[in-house]
Amino acid sequence: MKPVAIIGAGITGLTAAFYLKRKGIPVTVFEAGSRAGGVIQSLRENGFLAEFGPNTLLETSPKIPQLVRDLNLEPRRLYTNPSAKNRYIVRGGKPVAMPSSPLGFLTTKIFSARAKLAVLREPFVPPRRDGADESVADFVTRRLNREFLDRAVDALVAGVYAGSPEKLSVRHALPRLFEQEQKYGSLIRGQIFGAKDRKKSGEVARSKARMFSFDEGLQVLPDALAAKLGDSLKLNSRVIKLAQTENGWRVSAPNGEAEFAVVIYCGTAYKLAELLIESPAKINLSPFSEIRYAPVASVVLGFRREDVPHPLDGFGMLIPKIENFKILGSIFSSSLFPNRAPGNTVVLTTYIGGERNPEFTLKSPDELVAMAREDLRTLLGVTGEPVFRNVALYSQAIPQYNVGYGKFKGLMNEIESTARGLFFAGHYRDGVSLGDSIVSGCNAAEKISSFA
Ligand SMILES: Cc1cc2nc3c(=O)[nH]c(=O)nc-3n(C[C@H](O)[C@H](O)[C@H](O)COP(=O)(O)OP(=O)(O)OC[C@H]3O[C@@H](n4cnc5c(N)ncnc54)[C@H](O)[C@@H]3O)c2cc1C
Numbered sequence: 190m191k192p193v194a195i196i197g198a199g200i201t202g203l204t205a206a207f208y209l210k211r212k213g214i215p216v217t218v219f220e221a222g223s224r225a226g227g228v229i230q231s232l233r234e235n236g237f238l239a240e241f242g243p244n245t246l247l248e249t250s251p252k253i254p255q256l257v258r259d260l261n262l263e264p265r266r267l268y269t270n271p272s273a274k275n276r277y278i279v280r281g282g283k284p285v286a287m288p289s290s291p292l293g294f295l296t297t298k299i300f301s302a303r304a305k306l307a308v309l310r311e312p313f314v315p316p317r318r319d320g321a322d323e324s325v326a327d328f329v330t331r332r333l334n335r336e337f338l339d340r341a342v343d344a345l346v347a348g349v350y351a352g353s354p355e356k357l358s359v360r361h362a363l364p365r366l367f368e369q370e371q372k373y374g375s376l377i378r379g380q381i382f383g384a385k386d387r388k389k390s391g392e393v394a395r396s397k398a399r400m401f402s403f404d405e406g407l408q409v410l411p412d413a414l415a416a417k418l419g420d421s422l423k424l425n426s427r428v429i430k431l432a433q434t435e436n437g438w439r440v441s442a443p444n445g446e447a448e449f450a451v452v453i454y455c456g457t458a459y460k461l462a463e464l465l466i467e468s469p470a471k472i473n474l475s476p477f478s479e480i481r482y483a484p485v486a487s488v489v490l491g492f493r494r495e496d497v498p499h500p501l502d503g504f505g506m507l508i509p510k511i512e513n514f515k516i517l518g519s520i521f522s523s524s525l526f527p528n529r530a531p532g533n534t535v536v537l538t539t540y541i542g543g544e545r546n547p548e549f550t551l552k553s554p555d556e557l558v559a560m561a562r563e564d565l566r567t568l569l570g571v572t573g574e575p576v577f578r579n580v581a582l583y584s585q586a587i588p589q590y591n592v593g594y595g596k597f598k599g600l601m602n603e604i605e606s607t608a609r610g611l612f613f614a615g616h617y618r619d620g621v622s623l624g625d626s627i628v629s630g631c632n633a634a635e636k637i638s639s640f641a
Contacts, residue, residue: 190214191450193637194440196428199227200623201615202455203414203422204256204630205637210421211259212638217449218418219442221427221460225415229623230581231406236531239489240406241581243623244520244538245269247398252631253624260413262403269400273524275503278344279514284499284506284568287341299340307334312375322592325354325363332376344507347517350621351483351543352589361590361598364620365394398624402526407623433468437610451610451640453633457482458588458597458617470607480597480617482585484550486541488561489522491577494533498570501535506568510545516564517543534576537565544589554580588617612637 193209195202198220206216228242248254257266277284280299288294295305314332317323323331325346329338338354346354350362360367369379387394403409415422423442430441437450454461462478505520519539523530530536539561542550549560557580565571601613612633619629 193451194449196454197456198225198422200411201626201630203411204627205453205633207414207417208634214638216421218422219426219428220424223424226408226411229407229411231408233405237491237536237577238406238529239579241487243407245400245402246623247395247400249393249395249398249624250628252628256627262413265403265409266401267404267526269525273503277503277506279506279508279512304334304336312377316370316374322358322360324592325357325359328359339511340509344509347543348507351485351587353544356591358590358592358594361594430465451637453612453614455615459585468608472604472608476600481589483544483587483589484542484547485583485586486550486557487581488539488557489579490575491530491534491536492571492575493573494535496573497535514564515560516541550582587621
């Protein structure tokens with residue numbers, strides 16, 4: 190069994206390392222920071238639980254509950270409260286519940302009669318098959334109409350990517366929509382017939398997948414993985430150089446160097462571009478610096494229940510740009526998981542910045558809190574001083590799978606095929622959600638165990 194080096198102890202690297210170690214393959218995980226988990230960051234303080242990075246994990250693949258089982262974390266898993274099922278979208282300065290059934294769609298106030306007609310017409314819009322890398326905005330206006338883009342899709346992509354639909358590529362950022370058009374000729378037909386294909390593969394649609402976290406937040410997952418890895422996890426160990434040798438790769442960190450048969454890079458794209466690399470294959474990693482990451486500030490605020498008139502009977506609210514608010518949206522965190530706020534209080538997690546307003550993330554924590562409170566007052570009627578507040582800034586939060594992203598994926602494929610034993614996995618390659626990263630880590634472990 191040849192040794193494997195994993196760079197990055199976010200959820201991707203930890204998952205890959207855990208499964209390799211279980212197979213008896215020696216692994217070393219190098220993490221630049223002083224803690225495991227990457228962007229996952231949960232904080233328990235004064236009875237409140239703040240989740241700055243991801244809030245929930247969707248069971249879109251059987252590999253996700255399998256990881257929870259393999260770590261014996263089932264007793265600590267919390268599924269979201271079923272009564273928090275509404276998803277609000279802001280229209281006319283008010284949160285309006287998104288329709289959850291065809292009848293609800295016909296009667297919703299979110300869309301005009303014209304937009305509703307566009308949905309009925311969608312199956313008859315001819316598919317585009319010229320292979321073009323189209324933006325999400327162009328795709329949605331072509332298949333549906335501008336109102337769908339402005340009133341719904343803009344808010345949804347802000348919720349997932351903190352991104353801009355004009356820049357994001359439908360093929361790379363929303364691959365299921367792209368495939369529905371390619372395979373079934375229409376999104377509506379794809380919704381109906383795609384369900385059968387998903388059933389066969391064990392995959393679950395995002396809209397149907399169960400959502401969960403843990404009693405002490407998502408940090409429980411990387412903490413459990415780190416505990417299983419023990420000494421194999423090296424914190425405060427930034428890898429600065431990779432040199433290809435006769436038998437594999439020499440990995441250099443400021444505190445030493447060692448040789449491995451295989452290296453899996455599970456860090457961020459912008460740090461990948463900074464790695465020094467020596468290989469006869471003449472690898473150039475600098476193009477990865479062109480992958481843009483949207484900045485996001487997470488503002489977590491606790492309020493007395495009586496200071497929030499809105500019932501908070503849902504997941505949260507998303508806000509399209511056209512509504513002109515400063516915040517991108519809020520998650521009703523204590524409605525999803527009641528153990529996140531003590532006694533008669535609630536906790537709301539609000540996101541600011543993204544590609545919509547990147548400059549807002551340069552503001553001070555006090556200014557960010559003031560911005561969040563102003564919009565929460567208008568939208569949810571929140572009054573009174575917060576009884577809990579905490580702010581975290583991710584200056585490079587989420588990679589933007591913008592038009593042209595295929596170039597980066599192509600480069601990764603090319604390097605993997607020319608530089609034997611070097612692999613890439615994680616959020617910058619296989620999808621930006623936590624679930625995508627877990628699946629990416631599992632797949633990397635499977636691929637490497639046959640190689641190592
Ligand atoms: C604010 C925010 C909210 C989110 N919300 C959700 C959500 O609700 N649901 C969801 O499914 N997803 C969400 N996501 C996305 C999801 O959290 C991430 O895609 C996923 O956690 C990425 O994991 P990763 O291991 O690929 O990368 P990361 O978590 O970025 O980890 C990479 C690690 O590599 C390390 N590293 C980099 N370079 C080196 C080097 N040279 N040497 C050693 N170490 C290195 C870094 O220090 C870091 O720890 C959110 C993301 C953010 C930022």
